Amino acid sequence: QTVVTQEPSLTVSPGGTVTLTCASGTGAVTSDYYANWFQQKPGQAPRALIYSTSKRHSWTPARFSGSLLGGKAALTLSGVQPDDEAEYYCLLYYGGAPVFGGGTKLTVL
């Protein structure tokens, strides 16, 4: 099965900016992988943030943005708030079969 790789953990200061990345084991991530990003807090279901690389859902705050960066999908959080501390998962589509990354634990400190 295809491996999707994320940073295991990142730390950011309140008000700062941080970029999480998502790499494909098959090569460069392109828009054809329709990258999705999800936020999950302990004891809660995942919440969708970004789809099709860079599109926000109607409920997604503008401080979350998605892009392609250096052959990877990327999620950038600007003006980070304490409430953004969570696990973040990316999802890539491989011909209809989606594969999640292992997740990035984001600490706001």
Place this chain on the structure above:
Amino acid sequence: EVQLVESGGGLVQPGGSLRLSCAASGFIFSNYWMSWVRQAPGKGLEWVANIKEDGSEKYYVDSVKGRFTISRDNSKNSLYLQMNSLRAEDTAVYYCARSTVTNIPYWGQGTLVTVSS
């Protein structure tokens, strides 16, 4: 408001079977793909299966092929996951999700399946 409510989880012995259900409301169920995603305790998310609006296409992760069957009843606004030959590694919270071919915007709260003797 989109609502997805899973049920049917519980404790089952290895080799046993379980059927999960997901009751959908707040949207036209028959217009959307649906998915199951699971999360083992303390682990990450794993997509399990999805099914087209009319049930004509179904896809599975390799680890459950031949053991799990996804189905739906559009007249009852319900999604199902029949799980047979269960293994310890199938222990997880199973989430029902409304999806498209390129994203998974809406999730239920999940139901826990524990496979143990």
